[in-house]
Amino acid sequence: MHVKAFAALLLIGSLAACDRRAAVEAPPRATDKAPSPTQKSLIAVPINANTASLKQTLERAVPRTLWTINQREPACVQPQRVKVFGKKVKVTPPIACTIVGQVTRGPLRLRGEGSDIVVDIPLSARISARDVGGVLKGETATGAAMAHARITVELTPDWRTQGKARITYGWTKAPGIDFLGRRITFTDEADAKLKPVVRDVEREVNREIAKIDIRKQAADVWRQSFTALELNRENPPVWMRVTPQRILYGGYHIEGDRMNLNLGLEAITETFVSGRPADPEPTALPRLVREVPKPHLDVRVPVIADYAVLQPVVDRALGKRSARPFILPKLGSMMVKFGKSTIYGAPGGRIAVGVDIEAKLEMRSGAPTKGRIWMTGIPVNNPGSAEVHFTDLIINGDTDGVGGDLLLVLGRSEGFAPLIAAALTQNFAHDLGELQDKIRRAVDQRREGPFVIRTRVERFETGVIKAYGNGMYLPVRMVGGASVDYRPPR
Structure with missing residues (x-):
C-alpha cells in the first residue's frame, strides 16, 4: 500500500476513535450593550432683549x-x-x-x-x-x-x-x-x-x-433645554439628549433696538440609537458664569451593525465556496455543504460564527459527517477607517458522525477560517456616508417648540470598532457648532 494512503487511513481511524468524547458547546452569548456616548458640548444660546x-x-x-x-x-x-x-x-x-x-x-x-x-x-x-x-x-x-x-x-x-x-x-x-x-x-x-x-x-x-428682564428668558431657555433632539429619523433612529450644566456669559452687543447677549449653554450630550429617550429632569437656573463662550458641538454618534446583517453575507460566501472541494493535508479532497450560519456577540469583544456542515472525503465511503463548526474572532479597524476585518480567529466544533474531529481539521485548514473572515469583512464607508448625509440634513436648521436650532457639522471622525451583545459598535464623532435661538410664539 502507498505510504500516503496508509497514513491517511491511520489518521481517519484516529479521528473515528475521538467521536465518543463530549460535544463542544457553542460559545456563550454576550449580554452587554453598546454604550450611549456621553460628551460635553457648548451650544450658543443668544438671548435678545428689546431696548x-x-x-x-x-x-x-x-x-x-x-x-x-x-x-x-x-x-x-x-x-x-x-x-x-x-x-x-x-x-x-x-x-x-x-x-x-x-x-x-x-x-x-x-x-x-x-x-x-x-x-x-x-x-x-x-x-x-x-x-x-x-x-x-x-x-x-x-x-x-x-x-x-x-x-x-x-x-x-x-x-x-x-x-x-x-x-x-x-x-x-x-x-x-x-x-x-x-x-x-x-x-x-x-x-x-x-x-x-x-x-x-x-x-x-x-x-x-433695571426693568429689562433677562432672567425670565434665560430661565425659559434653561428649562426647555433639558430635552432630546432628533439627529436621524430612521434607519437607524438617532437621538441626542441634552442635559445643561451651566451658562456662560461673554457680554453683549447692540444691533438696532436689540441687545444681543452672548450666552453659551454648556451641556452633556448623549447619543442614542433607539426611540426617543426620556427628557432629563430640569434643574433650577444656575448663577451666571462670566466667561467668553466658545461654542462647539462634540457628539458621539454610535453606528451599530446588527449581526443579522452579516448572516446572509456569510451564507452567500459559503454557498459559492461549496462548489469546489477543500483540499486537506494528508486526507485529500473533501466536498462540503454549508447550512445557515448563526452569528452573535460573544464575551471579550468577540463575534461568534456557527456554521452547519455536511462533509465527505472523496476517498472515504459511507455517510457524510455532519456537525457544526464554531469560530470566534475580534473585529478590528484602523482609526479613521470604516473598513472592518477580523483577527485572533479561534475554531471549535461538535459533530454527530464517524470521524468527529474531521470537521475540526476542516475548520482549521488554511482555506476555511480565512473564508469566514473574508466574508465577515465589511466596509461601512457607504453606510456611514449615508448616515452622515442624513444627520447633516436633519440638524442643519429646524424648529423644536420655541427653539430654532442651527447646527454646523464640520467633520466626522471614525473611532475603533468593538463587538457587543447587541451588535458591532463603530463610534463616530461629529464635530462642529450649534446655536439655539429662543423664539417663543407671540
Missing part, C-alpha cells in the same frame, strides 16, 4: 423744551473804550439787556456702538437779547448741540441688569450774536441750565435698564 422701551421711556422723561430763560443782564455789551493821550477813556456805557430764549430737543435716536447703547439727543437753542435803550434791537442768537447718552449694561451673576449712563454734549454752533464787531455767546447760561437735565436723564436711564 425699544428704553427709547420710549426717555422720550417721555426728557421734555421737548429743556429750559427757558428770561433774565436781566447789566452788561450784555461791555463799555467801549478808546485811548486819549495814552489813557483808555470810556466812550460808551455798558449796555444792559434782557436775555430771552429756550433750548429744545429733537427726536431721540437709539443706536449701538459695540457694547454701548448710544442715545443721540439733538439740541437747538434760540436766544434773543433786548435792551431798554433800543441799541440791541431784538438781536437773535441760534445754536445747535448734539448730546450723547452712552449707556452700558451690566448683568450680575443673579441675572439682574444694572445700567450706567454718562451724557456728553458739545455745541456745534454756540448760541450768540454779533454786535459792534464782536461775538457775544450765551453758552455759560445754556450749560448751567442743561446740567440738571443731564442728571435727570441719567437717572431715568438707570431706572429703565
Whole structure:
C-alpha cells in the first residue's frame, strides 16, 4: 500500500476513535450593550432683549423744551473804550439787556456702538437779547448741540441688569450774536441750565435698564433645554439628549433696538440609537458664569451593525465556496455543504460564527459527517477607517458522525477560517456616508417648540470598532457648532 494512503487511513481511524468524547458547546452569548456616548458640548444660546422701551421711556422723561430763560443782564455789551493821550477813556456805557430764549430737543435716536447703547439727543437753542435803550434791537442768537447718552449694561451673576449712563454734549454752533464787531455767546447760561437735565436723564436711564428682564428668558431657555433632539429619523433612529450644566456669559452687543447677549449653554450630550429617550429632569437656573463662550458641538454618534446583517453575507460566501472541494493535508479532497450560519456577540469583544456542515472525503465511503463548526474572532479597524476585518480567529466544533474531529481539521485548514473572515469583512464607508448625509440634513436648521436650532457639522471622525451583545459598535464623532435661538410664539 502507498505510504500516503496508509497514513491517511491511520489518521481517519484516529479521528473515528475521538467521536465518543463530549460535544463542544457553542460559545456563550454576550449580554452587554453598546454604550450611549456621553460628551460635553457648548451650544450658543443668544438671548435678545428689546431696548425699544428704553427709547420710549426717555422720550417721555426728557421734555421737548429743556429750559427757558428770561433774565436781566447789566452788561450784555461791555463799555467801549478808546485811548486819549495814552489813557483808555470810556466812550460808551455798558449796555444792559434782557436775555430771552429756550433750548429744545429733537427726536431721540437709539443706536449701538459695540457694547454701548448710544442715545443721540439733538439740541437747538434760540436766544434773543433786548435792551431798554433800543441799541440791541431784538438781536437773535441760534445754536445747535448734539448730546450723547452712552449707556452700558451690566448683568450680575443673579441675572439682574444694572445700567450706567454718562451724557456728553458739545455745541456745534454756540448760541450768540454779533454786535459792534464782536461775538457775544450765551453758552455759560445754556450749560448751567442743561446740567440738571443731564442728571435727570441719567437717572431715568438707570431706572429703565433695571426693568429689562433677562432672567425670565434665560430661565425659559434653561428649562426647555433639558430635552432630546432628533439627529436621524430612521434607519437607524438617532437621538441626542441634552442635559445643561451651566451658562456662560461673554457680554453683549447692540444691533438696532436689540441687545444681543452672548450666552453659551454648556451641556452633556448623549447619543442614542433607539426611540426617543426620556427628557432629563430640569434643574433650577444656575448663577451666571462670566466667561467668553466658545461654542462647539462634540457628539458621539454610535453606528451599530446588527449581526443579522452579516448572516446572509456569510451564507452567500459559503454557498459559492461549496462548489469546489477543500483540499486537506494528508486526507485529500473533501466536498462540503454549508447550512445557515448563526452569528452573535460573544464575551471579550468577540463575534461568534456557527456554521452547519455536511462533509465527505472523496476517498472515504459511507455517510457524510455532519456537525457544526464554531469560530470566534475580534473585529478590528484602523482609526479613521470604516473598513472592518477580523483577527485572533479561534475554531471549535461538535459533530454527530464517524470521524468527529474531521470537521475540526476542516475548520482549521488554511482555506476555511480565512473564508469566514473574508466574508465577515465589511466596509461601512457607504453606510456611514449615508448616515452622515442624513444627520447633516436633519440638524442643519429646524424648529423644536420655541427653539430654532442651527447646527454646523464640520467633520466626522471614525473611532475603533468593538463587538457587543447587541451588535458591532463603530463610534463616530461629529464635530462642529450649534446655536439655539429662543423664539417663543407671540
